Amino acid sequence: MAKTKRPGDGRTLIASNRKARHDYHIEATYEAGIALQGTEVKALRLGRASLTDGYAAFDAGELWLEAVHIPEYTQGTWTNHTPRRRRKLLLNRAELDKLRAATRESGKTIVPLSLYFKDGRAKVEIALAKGKKDYDKRQALRERQDDRETARALHSRGRDD
Template sequence: MAKQGGRSLVASNRKARHDYTIEDVFEAGVVLSGTEVKALRAGRASLVDGWCTIDGGEAWLEGVHIPEYAQGTWTNHAPRRKRKLLLHRAEIDRLEAKTREKGQTIVPLSLYFLDGRAKVEIALARGKREYDKRQALRERQDNMEAVRAMREKRDR
């Protein structure tokens, strides 16, 4: 787990930034069971297939894989269960209104511990088309080439 200023990263979803245009980011608490916390402290989780839903005025994190705790007994958790997110009412209402628009969704970006509490960074996102993904890759590659050329010019 990477640690930076009281924040220790457990898992990040790098694919989300490639597949979606991030429009707004929120930090939410996560309701977890004891064995889930222990599995996360061991640095084991996957956000790749995760998404968030708003159901009955509550935010839920679904599809996130937190593997069973190795030393757990019959009290172990289900690896892909629905987990409740802790957000302010105004944030939930805003997310619910935005996700009704076509093409908008809520995706988890990272899962981390902040001062001992499990948090998830979620984003309001819009899906990218295939040509948008190619264009973003091309722009990044062009920027890298420009920086490399400037470095070579400077080193001469």
Template sequence: MGKDTGRKLIAQNKKARHDYLILDTYEAGLVLTGTEVKSLRQGRASLADGFAHLDGGEIWLHNVHIPEYSQGTWTNHTARRKRKLLLHRAEIDKLIGKTQESGLTIVPLALYFKDGRAKVEIALARGKREYDKRQTLREKQDQREAQRAISAARRKFRG
């Protein structure tokens, strides 16, 4: 029995793309316990309130909810504990430098298995204001309407 290949998505943070302007993305490994991995393999996790924080030259993931493993014993993990992110030193230094700027934060976008290992996609992001969110929604809606009009015109032209 070989290792899993490819990317198997566990959880996504769709609200982050709505609430933040994504400037840069990184792929990071996670330091997990055995029961956390088993719980993730069942496809159970939530990134809704998650954020990353710098502490002592390391990056930690906070408020990511990985529920307790149902068949776990007394060795089970805490659902919302802080988890260490595994990144290259150059990436950590770059993130430290960028987050010193005002208004930048690190948010998790997706949690997935890549070649059998748990990974998290984190993003360097700037919070959007309310009018920015409305403008983004309006642009998406206009794009959708334009695509609909183009496809309707193509159908009419063919038919």
């Protein structure tokens, strides 16, 4: 079955792209529907997908999710899907226009953050993102390590009392 269910919001997480938050500055997030074939939905219900190399791109005025891996459904027949095929993202026209205008700026891209079921429908959370430089990544790691050490020191100080 799928991995986790958040209490109260009807979401069942299938896959998340944790590397995206490390590699990009997230500027805005959007929830988009995704057009899937039947065997893709069945494979997702088993909790199998990978967003690691995924990105979204415009083609003929429509937004497409590319390079997302949904493995073939093991019990599928000749109707099985191709694992890395392009999948259409479903957003309203205003959101598409905002994203198209924003991605025309240099250095901005659209990356998938998570794939989940919401009330029985497959959704993907996409983000308008700008790539981080190597020194930004090192700085973020250093800050996270400092926060961890501070929390550890405060925790151990509380035990001595």
